[in-house]
Amino acid sequence: DTGVSQNPRHKITKRGQNVTFRCDPISEHNRLYWYRQTLGQGPEFLTYFQNEAQLEKSRLLSDRFSAERPKGSFSTLEIQRTEQGDSAMYLCASSMKPWLQTYNEQFFGPGTRLTVL
Amino acid sequence: TQLLEQSPQFLSIQEGENLTVYCNSSSVFSSLQWYRQEPGEGPVLLVTVVTGGEVKKLKRLTFQFGDARKDSSLHITAAQPGDTGLYLCAGTLYNFNKFYFGSGTKLNVKP
Numbered sequence: 303d304t305g306v307s308q309n310p311r312h313k314i315t316k317r318g319q320n321v322t323f324r325c326d327p328i329s330e331h332n333r334l335y336w337y338r339q340t341l342g343q344g345p346e347f348l349t350y351f352q353n354e355a356q357l358e359k360s361r362l363l364s365d366r367f368s369a370e371r372p373k374g375s376f377s378t379l380e381i382q383r384t385e386q387g388d389s390a391m392y393l394c395a396s397s398m399k400p401w402l403q404t405y406n407e408q409f410f411g412p413g414t415r416l417t418v419l
Numbered sequence: 420t421q422l423l424e425q426s427p428q429f430l431s432i433q434e435g436e437n438l439t440v441y442c443n444s445s446s447v448f449s450s451l452q453w454y455r456q457e458p459g460e461g462p463v464l465l466v467t468v469v470t471g472g473e474v475k476k477l478k479r480l481t482f483q484f485g486d487a488r489k490d491s492s493l494h495i496t497a498a499q500p501g502d503t504g505l506y507l508c509a510g511t512l513y514n515f516n517k518f519y520f521g522s523g524t525k526l527n528v529k530p
Contacts, residue, residue: 306461335518344425344507344520345462358517393461395518405450405469406511408518410461 304328306411308394314417315384322380323414327396334377335408336369337393345393351377384418391415422446423508425521432498433529440493440524442508449513451491453482456505456523498528 307326315321327334333352337345348367349359353374366384371377381388392415397408426441442451450469454462466475468484468491475482479502481494495502508521 308461337520342505342523342525344421344509344522346520347517350517395461405467406518407452407464407467409464410454413459413461415459 306394306396306409308392308411308414310414311412312415312417314419316419317386318383320380320382321384321416322378323392323394323416324376324378325394325396325411326376327394328398328409329375331396331398331409332374333397333399333406333408334371335395335397336377336379337395339391339393339413348379381416384416386418389416389418421522422519423510423521425506425508425524427524428522429525429527431527431529434499435497436528438495438498438526440495440506440508440526441490442492442510442521443490444510445489446510446512447488448510449488451484451488451508451510452518453491453493454507454509456507462505462507495526498526500528500530502526503528 309324335350336348339345347360348363349369351371354371366382369379391413393413395408395410397406399406424443452467453465456462466482471488472486473484479496483492506524509518
């Protein structure tokens with residue numbers, strides 16, 4: 303399977319606990335994006351990486367959220383001291399813009415559904 | 420405020436009807452993508468439009484990019500229940516770095 307994979311698919315946790323999600327991008331893709339999506343809405347940008355460098359982080363992202371991509375391959379998103387408002391679908395996407403191509407396309411994983419009780 | 424505005428927000432139609440979904444902005448995009456998402460799954464890329472005025476067809480789906488590269492539309496002919504889902508548009512500005520998403524159009528096609 304050469305698509306984007308995310309684990310776990312579902313996570314239920316109690317308020318105040320820490321959670322960590324993993325994303326494995328398409329193998330040759332150098333860019334990796336994290337989004338949060340609430341029911342019926344479009345994805346909301348959280349952060350993105352080019353290789354191992356985190357190039358942008360949303361101002362909406364509190365300091366309880368941290369993301370890493372240590373070797374430029376898989377990435378993890380950690381949420382510390384979860385709150386009920388963190389309940390959402392967390393989506394990962396990856397992309398690779400070929401050198402001579404003038405546009406970028408991203409491909410999504412199936413998402414991780416987080417429920418904070 | 421969102422960079423991309425989608426309309427309508429909800430659409431419920433009978434099988435066989437035609438429909439159009441709009442994605443508008445005051446910004447100029449280098450490209451626009453359309454995705455379809457089913458409940459509990461990630462968005463699936465349908466098409467990317469790049470050139471102003473471009474029209475692309477994917478079976479019963481027709482995608483158009485505005486001449487000024489600020490808007491796009493998705494037209495579905497003879498909708499089927501299998502077309503039900505959340506349709507999302509997303510665009511990249513000329514720095515290629517980020518994708519800006521619309522809020523989505525939730526389509527329900529009744530048999």
